[in-house]
Amino acid sequence: MDLDHLANAVVSFYYANKIGVIIGVVVLIILILLKPKPMLKAIGILLALAVAVYIVMLIIDVTFSGVEVKEKMIHKSE
Numbered sequence: 354m355d356l357d358h359l360a361n362a363v364v365s366f367y368y369a370n371k372i373g374v375i376i377g378v379v380v381l382i383i384l385i386l387l388k389p390k391p392m393l394k395a396i397g398i399l400l401a402l403a404v405a406v407y408i409v410m411l412i413i414d415v416t417f418s419g420v421e422v423k424e425k426m427i428h429k430s431e
Contacts, residue, residue: 367374385392 381392385396
């Protein structure tokens with residue numbers, strides 16, 4: 354899972370659902386303006402969770418690709 358793939362997915366979602374994304378952003382901005390402290394705290398928590406999930410997925414991807422390379426090398430030496 355790399356950032357280019359993630360960025361392409363976000364951009365394609367935006368182009369597929371322009372009106373929904375724009376409405377969601379406007380609602381988020383209004384909520385931030387009305388109650389800034391709880392909303393920014395919630396956004397920070399969600400961002401931290403997203404980063405944690407990304408790091409875990411990256412570690413899993415690296416682990417499995419290492420195992421695949423090791424298996425290929427074992428089969429090459431036989």
